[in-house]
Amino acid sequence: MTKHTFISEEKSTRLDKWLTNQTEWSRSLIQQWIQDGHVAVNGEPVKSNYKIQLNDEVVVVEPEVKELEVKAESLDLDIIYEDKDVLVVNKPRGMVVHPAPGHASGTLVNGLMAHCQDLSGINGVLRPGIVHRIDKDTSGLLMVAKNDLAHESLVEQLKNKTTKRRYEALVSGVIPHDKGTIDAPIGRDPEDRQRMTVTDMHAREAVTHFQVIERFANYTHVACELETGRTHQIRAHMKYIGYPIVGDPKYGSRKKHDFPINGQALHAEFLGFIHPRTGEEMLFHAPLPDDLKNCLNQAGRK
Missing domain, CATH: 3.10.290.10 (RNA-binding S4 domain)
Incomplete structure (x- = not known):
């Protein structure tokens, strides 16, 4: 203790x-x-x-934290790409990335351990191979390191802001301008430590670029590109400018929504990085999941 x-x-x-x-x-x-x-x-x-x-x-x-035993589980993972160094997976909405108290099984890491034995150990036993994360109720692309060489390279690319990460989202409200940049530091919300907020206190630089894809009567379909990768960055930034993501339980409207989605209407659609061994530019797309497509269709009917 x-x-x-x-x-x-x-x-x-x-x-x-x-x-x-x-x-x-x-x-x-x-x-x-x-x-x-x-x-x-x-x-x-x-x-x-x-x-x-x-x-x-x-x-x-x-109190001392009890070590979680991470077990390999055969899960139906959507592997987009794999070689001896890296793996790209399309994570479904509702799946936690790595084990934590309350989520000891059924996570992406549990599935990865069953899928392949050679995952980077830099992040320890709970997060083998995990270079970056997306939230449980966000779907889309993640890159995974299969050895320490790949892990160090991918982390360095994230640090140097050379990776490409683009998301698509449905937000509440009609954004009048076609594109913009949100440059606002993010830190823990003093009123709720599980939430992030734009603040000058104990905050880190956060930059999100957005572009309107389509406008509806009361909603906007947007693409958001990350320059930095802070916790809940897109969710906190869109709330900050007054256009929270539909279905977001932490940053959206407190009113119960009637969209056919369990979680925020946010999807990591595009991922790009330089291959750690070959130096080749790697670019990947993941089509919008059906639940987000249904949200867009419904927004267009409102």
């Missing part, structure tokens, strides 16, 4: 919210730790709604 000590510099909000703002831990995780007795204020156990006072000493004893 790891012990963390914090001293409050002012009278503040309730304990669980205050700790969330001080750390990278989620509020739900902190609440669980408080309930389990892993958090004390001035040496005494407290509840999540305890109000922080000036000079309070908050001690968090972080």
Whole structure:
């Protein structure tokens, strides 16, 4: 177990919210730790709604994380391309990329381990071969490294912004201009640590280019190209400019939508990179899945 000590510099909000703002831990995780007795204020156990006072000493004893056992599972993966160095897969909406608490099986990594034994080990046992991720409820293309040479090369290309990643989405509202660039830094939302937001605090550079494909009465079909690859970047950026992605549970409208899609209407349609061994330019397309096509058809009828 790891012990963390914090001293409050002012009278503040309730304990669980205050700790969330001080750390990278989620509020739900902190609440669980408080309930389990892993958090004390001035040496005494407290509840999540305890109000922080000036000079309070908050001690968090972080429990050790149980190692997840990652098992190979035979899954029906849509492999677009594969050679001895790299693999490109079209991930379906609803599939988690790698195991995590609550998602120990059925992930892309579980399927990859059954499909091939030679995956890069740079990211450890939970994320073998994983160079970049897309969200559970986003579909589309991912590149996977099958050895460390390929992994290092692909990561360097991401870092140098030389990879090409284009998404298609259906957003709420009618975007008046044909194209644009959203250059706005993204960081954790202090009100919800599981969400990202445009902010100047503890933020990282984030740039998204977008282009209108088609306008409907109340919606817009757009293509978004990533210059950087921050967590939830397109989802947070489209919300920031007032055109949230249809069906997005974190960044979209709180009203229940009636589109035929489970998750955000977002698809990683195009992927390009330089092959780590041959130096050849590799370009891949994944057609829009049926659920997103159905959303576009429905938007056109509204």
